[in-house]
Amino acid sequence: DAKTTQPTSMDCAEGRAANLPCNHSTISGNEYVYWYRQIHSQGPQYIIHGLKNNETNEMASLIITEDRKSSTLILPHATLRDTAVYYCIVRATQVGYIFGTGTRLKVLA
């Protein structure tokens, strides 16, 4: 499985866009990029996934570079409720995810 690298922590002002980067330089052609977040003491929550193209849903946008070696999760208008640990996961098969330590995002009022 591809290894992912994320910054340990980030701050973002409320109402501004939060851009969370992830490096996955060893990703292979059939591996999807998944993003999850975990709010304190809760189970991880699915946000978005993508393979090659940029993706957008009601929660976030996912930008994947053309070489697929990195991606950025964008929360367009961060709120205090978006404070959480964000995990970038690269996965090819149907077995369990390999989580790293994620990025701790703190949204500031």
Place this chain on the structure above:
Amino acid sequence: DTGVSQDPRHKITKRGQNVTFRCDPISEHNRLYWYRQTLGQGPEFLTYFQNEAQLEKSRLLSDRFSAERPKGSFSTLEIQRTEQGDSAMYLCASSLARGIFYNEQFFGPGTRLTVL
């Protein structure tokens, strides 16, 4: 609520006791996963089921751990002779198979185990 549910939410036990956790997946999901999460770390994969078949077990799953999914619906995770190092959050997730490469997993709220 149609999400993944886990029971109990919290469990305190003494070292050496056995504990059992239950997970009820989203009803139409054929895959079920167990993870363990310790403080400050991301979840770690333990095992997964496709229907009632247990198809993969992590090296983290020692012989004191056993998981079952007898009818392909709910699952149980049992830990025998608990140790203090077993203290963690135990997470269950489920997914609907959509081919080999796409697998969105939905997580339950977890069971927090404290071994005294």
